[in-house]
Amino acid sequence: MCTARAEPNDSEFLTGRVATTALAAGYLLVGIGFWVGLATGLIRLFVAVLAGTVVLVLVSLYIAVKREGLITAENKLIGVFVILGMGLLFGLDEFTALSEGIIYVLVLGVGALVPFLLLTYTEYGTST
Incomplete structure (x- = not known):
């Protein structure tokens, strides 16, 4: 029985299936955070979720550039x-x-x- 472990290389670090699933979960959590922040009126939570959204968008842009080769x-x-x-x-x-x-x-x-x-x-x- 061969148990070879696949090591992620640099090009697959943020573009693999697990990373995409984690990114989707992050967007789901941000959506829930926005809803809770607006429903409860907690401005600090709302600002923290907004900062998290910026990070998720930047990661998404990085993934899009790596996958699609957008820089021409x-x-x-x-x-x-x-x-x-x-x-x-x-x-x-x-x-x-x-x-x-x-x-x-x-x-x-x-x-x-x-x-x-x-x-x-x-x-x-x-x-x-």
Whole structure:
């Protein structure tokens, strides 16, 4: 009788069946915690459960990235321009007297149009 024990490696640590079940149980406990916190009016419990929710969402995002390979060159480019667009939105809104319409057109151009044009008319991110 062979009793080989499977050792988890780094890539299976949070993506295995047991980890997924534990994550689902965590979400269930957070839901129950929210219900109890709201029903009893305990703000400290509510805040603790909210912090637990943030942790669970971060773990879920990590699992999604590891399983699906979401970090691609195209996604990095789009993410950089979206962050630039958000910075532009807050900067122009706070420090200039431009109208909202002009600000939104500039932000849309930087956050969506520029990466679209770069990905459409260049070979950035293509695996040729």
